[in-house]
Amino acid sequence: MKIVKQTLYLVFVALLLHVSGNAQDNKQVINPSTNIRSAKYPQILPNHQVIFRIKAADGKNVQIDLGKKYDLVKDADGYWTVTTDSISEGFHYYSLLIDGIAVADPASESFYGMGRMASGIEIPFSGGDYYALKNVPHGDIRIKTYYSTVTKSWRRLLVYAPPGYDINSTEKYPVLYILHGGGEDERGWAMQGKTDMILDNLIAEKKAKPMLVVMPDANMGGSGFGEDGLKAFENEMKQCIIPFIEKNYRVQTTSKNRAMAGLSMGGINTLYTGIYNTDLFSYLGVFSSGWIMPSQSTLADAQYDFLKKNNSRINNKLKALWISVGGKEDIAYKNCQTMLTKLDELKIKHTYYDYPGGHTWPVWRNDLYHFAPLLFK
Amino acid sequence: MKIVKQTLYLVFVALLLHVSGNAQDNKQVINPSTNIRSAKYPQILPNHQVIFRIKAADGKNVQIDLGKKYDLVKDADGYWTVTTDSISEGFHYYSLLIDGIAVADPASESFYGMGRMASGIEIPFSGGDYYALKNVPHGDIRIKTYYSTVTKSWRRLLVYAPPGYDINSTEKYPVLYILHGGGEDERGWAMQGKTDMILDNLIAEKKAKPMLVVMPDANMGGSGFGEDGLKAFENEMKQCIIPFIEKNYRVQTTSKNRAMAGLSMGGINTLYTGIYNTDLFSYLGVFSSGWIMPSQSTLADAQYDFLKKNNSRINNKLKALWISVGGKEDIAYKNCQTMLTKLDELKIKHTYYDYPGGHTWPVWRNDLYHFAPLLFK
Numbered sequence: 001m002k003i004v005k006q007t008l009y010l011v012f013v014a015l016l017l018h019v020s021g022n023a024q025d026n027k028q029v030i031n032p033s034t035n036i037r038s039a040k041y042p043q044i045l046p047n048h049q050v051i052f053r054i055k056a057a058d059g060k061n062v063q064i065d066l067g068k069k070y071d072l073v074k075d076a077d078g079y080w081t082v083t084t085d086s087i088s089e090g091f092h093y094y095s096l097l098i099d100g101i102a103v104a105d106p107a108s109e110s111f112y113g114m115g116r117m118a119s120g121i122e123i124p125f126s127g128g129d130y131y132a133l134k135n136v137p138h139g140d141i142r143i144k145t146y147y148s149t150v151t152k153s154w155r156r157l158l159v160y161a162p163p164g165y166d167i168n169s170t171e172k173y174p175v176l177y178i179l180h181g182g183g184e185d186e187r188g189w190a191m192q193g194k195t196d197m198i199l200d201n202l203i204a205e206k207k208a209k210p211m212l213v214v215m216p217d218a219n220m221g222g223s224g225f226g227e228d229g230l231k232a233f234e235n236e237m238k239q240c241i242i243p244f245i246e247k248n249y250r251v252q253t254t255s256k257n258r259a260m261a262g263l264s265m266g267g268i269n270t271l272y273t274g275i276y277n278t279d280l281f282s283y284l285g286v287f288s289s290g291w292i293m294p295s296q297s298t299l300a301d302a303q304y305d306f307l308k309k310n311n312s313r314i315n316n317k318l319k320a321l322w323i324s325v326g327g328k329e330d331i332a333y334k335n336c337q338t339m340l341t342k343l344d345e346l347k348i349k350h351t352y353y354d355y356p357g358g359h360t361w362p363v364w365r366n367d368l369y370h371f372a373p374l375l376f377k
Numbered sequence: 378m379k380i381v382k383q384t385l386y387l388v389f390v391a392l393l394l395h396v397s398g399n400a401q402d403n404k405q406v407i408n409p410s411t412n413i414r415s416a417k418y419p420q421i422l423p424n425h426q427v428i429f430r431i432k433a434a435d436g437k438n439v440q441i442d443l444g445k446k447y448d449l450v451k452d453a454d455g456y457w458t459v460t461t462d463s464i465s466e467g468f469h470y471y472s473l474l475i476d477g478i479a480v481a482d483p484a485s486e487s488f489y490g491m492g493r494m495a496s497g498i499e500i501p502f503s504g505g506d507y508y509a510l511k512n513v514p515h516g517d518i519r520i521k522t523y524y525s526t527v528t529k530s531w532r533r534l535l536v537y538a539p540p541g542y543d544i545n546s547t548e549k550y551p552v553l554y555i556l557h558g559g560g561e562d563e564r565g566w567a568m569q570g571k572t573d574m575i576l577d578n579l580i581a582e583k584k585a586k587p588m589l590v591v592m593p594d595a596n597m598g599g600s601g602f603g604e605d606g607l608k609a610f611e612n613e614m615k616q617c618i619i620p621f622i623e624k625n626y627r628v629q630t631t632s633k634n635r636a637m638a639g640l641s642m643g644g645i646n647t648l649y650t651g652i653y654n655t656d657l658f659s660y661l662g663v664f665s666s667g668w669i670m671p672s673q674s675t676l677a678d679a680q681y682d683f684l685k686k687n688n689s690r691i692n693n694k695l696k697a698l699w700i701s702v703g704g705k706e707d708i709a710y711k712n713c714q715t716m717l718t719k720l721d722e723l724k725i726k727h728t729y730y731d732y733p734g735g736h737t738w739p740v741w742r743n744d745l746y747h748f749a750p751l752l753f754k
Contacts, residue, residue, distance in 0.1 A: 036493055037562075037596060058477040060437065096480065100435040103473065103480040110487040110494040116413055117487040117494070133522065133531050141520040143567075145510065154510050166625065169546050185414075190520075219414060248543065 032108075034091075034122045039107035048086040048123055054105070055079050056098065063097040064105075066121075089125040090362030091192050093118045111192055115183035120192065130369050131194040136204035137163030141190045146244045150236045151220065157241065158190045159249065160213035162203055172250045174211045174257035174376040177237065178285075178368070179218045179266025182225070186217040189368075192361045198368050208372040212251055216241050218262070218269050225265060225292065227299055230272040237273055242280070256319070259375050261285030263364045264332065268292075275303055278317035283375050285322045287367040288359050290335035300339070307346050315349045320374050326363035327356035409485075411468075411499045416484035425463040425500055431482070433457050433475065440474040441482075443498075466502040467739030468569050470495045488569050492560035497569065507746050508571040513581035514540030518567045523621045527613045528597065534618065535567045536626065537590035539580055549627045551588045551634035551753040554614065555662075555745070556595045556643025559602070563594040566745075569738045575745050585749040589628055593618050595639070595646050602642060602669065604676055607649040614650055619657070633696070636752050638662030640741045641709065645669070652680055655694035660752050662699045664744040665736050667712035677716070684723045692726045697751050703740035704733035 029043040029051070041053040052064050057078030064070045064082060072080035093113050095102040104110045110117040125132075139162040148155045162173065178195070180188030189195045195213055202208035220232040237260075246253050260281045262270040267289020274284040291300035307314060321343075325336045343350050353370060357363040406420040406428070418430040429441050434455030441447045441459060449457035470490050472479040481487045487494040502509075516539040525532045539550065555572070557565030566572045572590050579585035597609040614637075623630050637658045639647040644666020651661040668677035684691060698720075702713045720727050730747060734740040 036489070038492060054478075056476070056478045058438070060476065061435070098475045098478055098480070099433070099437065101431075101433045101475055103475070103483055104487060104494060106480055106493040108494070109489075110481060112413070112486075115415060116483040117481060117485070135524070138522045140522075143518040143520070143573075145515045145517075145573075147512070166627075196520075196522075250543075 030124065032122045032124075034109045034120050035107060036109060041107055042105075042121060044123060045083075048089070048126075050084045050087055050121065050123075051081065052084070052105075053079055053081045054096065054107070059098055061097075061099050064094060065097055065102065066092060066094040069097070087121070087123050088357065088362060089123045090357075090360075090365060091120055091122050091194075092360065092362075094121055095119060112187055113184050113192065130201055131197045131365055132201070133197055134201060134204070136200055138200050139163045139165065139196055139203075141196050144248075146240065148236060148240045150232060150240055155217055155240075156186055157217065157244075158186050158215040159245070160190070160196050160199055160215070161249075162199065162210040162212070164210065165212075165250075170250075171210075172252050174209065174259070175214055175245060175249075175251050176211055176259040176261065176283075176372065176375060177214045177216065177241070178260075179216065179262030179269050181262075181264030181266055181288075185219060186215050189213070189215045193365055193368065195368065198365060199372060202369070202372055209376045211372070211376060212245070212249055214241065214245055218266055225268065225296065230269060230299070233269050234273040234276070238277070238280070255280055255317070256282045257376060259283035259285070261287065261322075261368075261371060262289070263287040263367070264289055264359065267332075268296075271303065272299070275307065275314070278314050282318060283320045283322070284318060285320075285324075285367070285371040287324050287364050287371075288326050288330050288332045288336070290323075290325075290332055290337075290339040292335055293338055300342075304342055304346060307343075307348055311347055315347075318349070319377075321348065321350040322353065322371050322374060323350055324353040324355065324363075324367045324370075326358045326360065327354060329356065329358040330363070331359045407501070409499045409501075411486045411497050412484060413486060418484055419482075419498060421500060422460075425466070425503075427461045427464055427498065427500075428458065429461070429482075430456055430458045431473065431484070436475055438474075438476050441471060442474055442479065443469060443471040446474070464498070464500050465734065465739060466500045467734075467737075467742060468497055468499050468571075469737065469739075471498055472496060489564055490561050490569065507578055508574045508742055509578070510574055511578060511581070513577055515577050516540045516542065516573055516580075518573050521625075523617065525613060525617045527609060527617055532594055532617075533563055534594065534621075535563050535592040536622070537567070537573050537576055537592070538626075539576065539587040539589070541587065542589075542627075547627075548587075549629050551586065551636070552591055552622060552626075552628050553588055553636040553638065553660075553749065553752060554591045554593065554618070555637075556593065556639030556646050558639075558641030558643055558665075562596060563592050566590070566592045570742055570745065572745065575742060576749060579746070579749055586753045588749070588753060589622070589626055591618065591622055595643055602645065602673065607646060607676070610646050611650040611653070615654070615657070632657055632694070633659045634753060636660035636662070638664065638699075638745075638748060639666070640664040640744070641666055641736065644709075645673075648680065649676070652684065652691070655691050659695060660697045660699070661695060662697075662701075662744065662748045664701050664741050664748075665703050665707050665709045665713070667700075667702075667709055667714075667716040669712055670715055677719075681719055681723060684720075684725055688724055692724075695726070696754075698725065698727040699730065699748050699751060700727050701730040701732065701740075701744045701747075703735045703737065704731060706733065706735040707740070708736045 043051045062072040062080040070082045072082045074080050096105040105119040108119040111120045142159045220229050258281045260274045267286040420428045439449040439457040447459045449459045473482040482496040485496040488497045519536040597606045635658045637651045644663040
């Protein structure tokens with residue numbers, strides 16, 4: 001373990017010599033909150049262009065992939081630099097490409113997304129601060145381990161507990177179960193999604209009721225989008241997650257105090273588990289999703305058939321079926337519209353919300369911000 | 378954000394087509410728990426050699442830096458492969474070097490360490506399972522935000538709450554405050570350290586008392602190892618962290634129910650804050666640390682002078698001053714021995730524990746496992 005020791009020693013020495021790595025050369029630029037603490041780059045310009053600068057003396061081809069690929073240019077000291085186009089506010093995944101190999105940028109925090117540890121960059125908001133860290137009462141995020149009798153393995157879930165949960169020791173709270181998308185896991189809503197900040201701020205403004213938000217791992221192995229995966233997750237929710245939460249937390253246990261939502265793949269889980277279990281949930285949120293045509297036609301047809309036979313009961317049970325999409329640029333847009341047309345045909349009550357930004361976290365944060373206030377009224 | 382969308386779409390498609398990325402080609406090899414869920418490599422052989430395999434068609438030089446650097450060899454399909462020497466059990470940082478640039482391996486979980494997001498690999502234990510996830514009652518890890526009046530900023534700390542904390546709603550618990558090393562942050566003890574597993578298992582076996590473990594961020598800006606940084610952290614502990622914990626958690630508030638420990642840089646913080654505040658703490662743990670000579674001679678001399686003047690009071694107040702090091706291969710070994718000699722001269726009671734493994738997390742996990750049972754008896 002010789003070099004680990006040397007590396008730690010270099011950290012020792014670097015910290016001894018450290019003056020202020022965060023000092024700004026230029027007051028007009030800022031470091032995103034996603035930078036690791038000593039990183040001077042990336043830097044964000046006032047117009048939201050981003051400057052990336054990476055030392056890679058021996059690289060032959062260095063790019064940043066931020067939706068669009070940018071070629072970095074090398075200077076005589078071995079630093080590669082580029083200034084991007086203006087990037088929209090909020091969280092964006094990105095990759096560093098070294099000789100075509102996609103890796104995380106060592107200068108930024110990494111997040112589990114795109115099926116691997118990927119870099120994230122947080123562009124400051126100009127149009128609203130609903131997920132800012134403010135001087136309001138704060139809840140917390142709890143990392144909890146439970147044994148799944150479905151997968152026969154230990155699994156992890158995250159729980160947002162609202163401000164006052166530990167103090168108001170008799171109050172019982174309603175619960176929103178919310179799911180990440182494909183290639184993500186139980187960390188998505190807490191880390192990329194800023195669920196705690198969004199809820200803290202909504203609760204402080206009395207726009208949303210104090211609630212627990214449960215963030216499970218919806219990856220059940222096998223085919224995430226096939227019926228085996230969807231059915232396995234329905235079983236996980238009913239047999240493991242809901243009983244675990246209701247045993248270990250002070251929560252309301254009636255259907256009118258349970259909501260379920262999810263983004264992308266998690267939206268399909270919500271459609272599958274939620275629609276078939278309106279005795280368990282009174283509120284469903286489907287963000288940037290819809291049955292994927294034609295690969296999920298059979299699943300969709302079975303569900304539409306179920307909806308047709310049960311439409312008055314479902315309309316009666318559900319207090320909200322809230323469906324959103326990130327504008328026409330969302331990869332789920334077409335599938336979502338197909339589903340909406342079908343719901344209209346079947347006379348299933350629903351609310352549709354469209355917000356530009358595509359299939360991205362800025363859209364899903366905004367979805368949570370608009371969905372949470374509708375719940376448990 | 379075009380390619381982010383495309384990337385997520387590829388994840389969609391990959392998941393649709395996914396059969397079983399975790400299937401083993403060979404029953405003798407295992408995937409470490411640090412692999413991301415679909416990664417087939419790294420693989421660990423029964424003798425703890427590790428096979429790394431990375432697709433990098435356009436790379437010209439690919440290495441793994443695991444303490445020792447290993448050159449990977451490219452095959453005709455663009456895969457680079459190497460089999461390492463046998464690696465000792467537990468958690469190890471490592472890096473992927475592409476053309477000399479150190480980045481995290483996309484196939485493994487990333488951890489904040491070495492001053493950046495670095496890869497970690499968990500080698501299964503053969504000699505003990507004290508940090509295994511077992512069928513015992515489990516506590517949780519809570520991510521909490523607080524406002525620091527010292528740094529004038531919002532900061533984050535992690536809290537381990539023992540099993541039963543939410544249920545035994547009148548019991549008050551003792552608290553261990555434990556600090557990460559240089560280049561790490563408040564996540565170190567929770568993620569790399571497996572504090573929750575170690576405490577869950579010790580508590581289940583009644584080897585340690587149920588306690589809260591508070592994991593603050595000890596990075597105070599400026600020079601981490603200079604007196605300004607050490608003093609700033611002492612202020613942070615006394616003015617912010619301890620009051621915050623004692624206001625928001627059900628904890629005992631006497632000195633005999635407070636302990637402080639830290640590794641490497643966090644050990645220096647413990648020496649500085651702990652020795653000067655024996656009215657606050659009855660137990661101190663200094664892991665892989667000691668005053669760094671000669672750069673910290675002035676600090677050390679001032680402290681030895683303080684110890685000399687107060688030795689009977691300090692011996693009386695402290696129920697344990699527990700000092701450990703990761704064997705002679707620990708980079709802190711020499712500084713630690715210098716300090717031990719001085720403590721003997723000054724007749725300061727202390728306990729020394731030596732465990733081979735160097736300046737690494739396997740050593741620090743073992744330290745916590747041996748230190749926690751001594752507390753609050």
